[in-house]
Amino acid sequence: MDLYEHQARELFEEHGIVVPRAEVTDSPRQAREIARRLGGRVVVKAQVRTGGRGKAGGVGLAADPAAAELTARRILGMDIKGHTVGTVMLAQPVDIEEEFYVSYVLDRAAGCFLAIASAEGGMDIEEVAATRPEAVARVPVDPAEGVTSATAARIAEAAGLPPQTVDVLVRLWEVLVREDALLVEVNPLARTRDGRITALDGKVTLDDNATFRQARWGTEHSTHHDPLEAAAAAKGIDYVKLDGEVGIIGNGAGLVMSTLDVVAGRGARPANFLDIGGGASAQVMADGLSVVLSDPSVKSVLVNVFGGITACDAVADGIVRALDTVRLTKPLVVRLDGNNAARGRAVLDAYAHPLVEQATTMDGAAERAARLATTP
Numbered sequence: 450m451d452l453y454e455h456q457a458r459e460l461f462e463e464h465g466i467v468v469p470r471a472e473v474t475d476s477p478r479q480a481r482e483i484a485r486r487l488g489g490r491v492v493v494k495a496q497v498r499t500g501g502r503g504k505a506g507g508v509g510l511a512a513d514p515a516a517a518e519l520t521a522r523r524i525l526g527m528d529i530k531g532h533t534v535g536t537v538m539l540a541q542p543v544d545i546e547e548e549f550y551v552s553y554v555l556d557r558a559a560g561c562f563l564a565i566a567s568a569e570g571g572m573d574i575e576e577v578a579a580t581r582p583e584a585v586a587r588v589p590v591d592p593a594e595g596v597t598s599a600t601a602a603r604i605a606e607a608a609g610l611p612p613q614t615v616d617v618l619v620r621l622w623e624v625l626v627r628e629d630a631l632l633v634e635v636n637p638l639a640r641t642r643d644g645r646i647t648a649l650d651g652k653v654t655l656d657d658n659a660t661f662r663q664a665r666w667g668t669e670h671s672t673h674h675d676p677l678e679a680a681a682a683a684k685g686i687d688y689v690k691l692d693g694e695v696g697i698i699g700n701g702a703g704l705v706m707s708t709l710d711v712v713a714g715r716g717a718r719p720a721n722f723l724d725i726g727g728g729a730s731a732q733v734m735a736d737g738l739s740v741v742l743s744d745p746s747v748k749s750v751l752v753n754v755f756g757g758i759t760a761c762d763a764v765a766d767g768i769v770r771a772l773d774t775v776r777l778t779k780p781l782v783v784r785l786d787g788n789n790a791a792r793g794r795a796v797l798d799a800y801a802h803p804l805v806e807q808a809t810t811m812d813g814a815a816e817r818a819a820r821l822a823t824t825p
């Protein structure tokens with residue numbers, strides 16, 4: 450889950466990183482008041498969870514409170530890469546001498562964190578990375594050791610950053626660890642005319658697995674942009690929306706991913722990933738089915754369950770009870786195998802719903818669901 454810039458700014462400030470004074474509002478009139486409090490001249494910044502706001506016109510300098518109100522009025526409601534601007538942050542402007550880029554990111558493949566830093570920060574860091582990768586330093590960080598002053602000094606040196614940035618690099622690492630972040634990024638980290646190092650823009654991605662420890666952000670920062678994903682998340686279901694037409698429900702992430710592959714191998718495209726998990730109760734099945742069926746691009750649904758601790762007859766009961774509450778509007782292909790598969794199949798046979806059919810193998814089930822989804 451990504452935080453807004455103003456939330457990242459708040460965290461930086463708490464960890465002793467210098468940031469400009471700033472306030473947030475959703476009203477142009479209040480923007481005028483805030484600008485007055487901040488000294489008149491302000492930078493007005495769209496608060497959306499995406500980068501490139503400057504280039505999109507979502508960052509504006511206002512010379513006085515009246516201009517701040519106008520700029521806020523212009524930016525509020527703007528669309529930036531599909532994100533509607535609901536709030537703006539007004540910040541004190543700083544005199545920028547140089548702009549740097551610094552970030553820590555989890556490198557899953559290497560099993561460590563990576564410090565990425567460049568003396569050429571600002572709005573075009575992606576371009577710098579693409580055209581002149583040597584200008585971007587990448588320094589592995591041992592998660593157990595963390596970023597000590599010595600590590601920070603190495604990062605700064607590798608990227609050609611001035612020694613005053615060492616302290617910020619250490620504090621930024623503290624933000625990552627203490628706040629359970631997977632990514633912290635400052636771009637630009639500015640050196641001002643008077644020689645101070647200030648974080649002018651921040652991005653923080655928190656680890657969803659640590660939500661229970663980071664209650665202050667609530668669920669407001671949920672990264673589920675898709676309404677179906679948001680609905681599934683609200684029910685505690687692992688659901689990812691995809692572009693296809695075969696709805697998929699399975700138990701266990703590995704089996705579900707294999708099911709997506711097998712469906713794709715049969716010439717259809719999966720409409721989603723949905724893992725009902727180990728304890729697949731009737732309620733979970735009902736919730737899962739209702740999410741999948743409310744996707745208008747779904748033409749058929751494939752339920753692929755390998756009974757383990759949760760036996761297939763319990764899953765079949767779950768499907769039957771789910772169909773009491775969810776009206777089935779599309780064909781449902783069910784493949785049950787593993788623990789108590791025969792009893793599970795008998796339950797569904799006895800239920801004899803006209804839109805429910807069974808397959809005995811995963812391949813057969815995928816073939817059937819793909820055909821149902823692709824033949825008009």
Ligand SMILES: Nc1ncnc2c1ncn2[C@@H]1O[C@H](COP(=O)(O)OP(=O)(O)O)[C@@H](O)[C@H]1O
Pocket residue numbers: 469492494499500501502503504508540541542543544545548571572636637649650651
């Ligand atoms: N408080 C500020 N004072 C002066 N310039 C700023 C300030 N905040 C941002 N800027 C300038 O605006 C540019 C873009 O803003 P930024 O917050 O980085 O948004 P984004 O990365 O989404 O484009 C920065 O590179 C910086 O040059």
Ligand SMILES: [Mg+2]
Pocket residue numbers: 501571572636637650
């Ligand atoms: Mg930026």
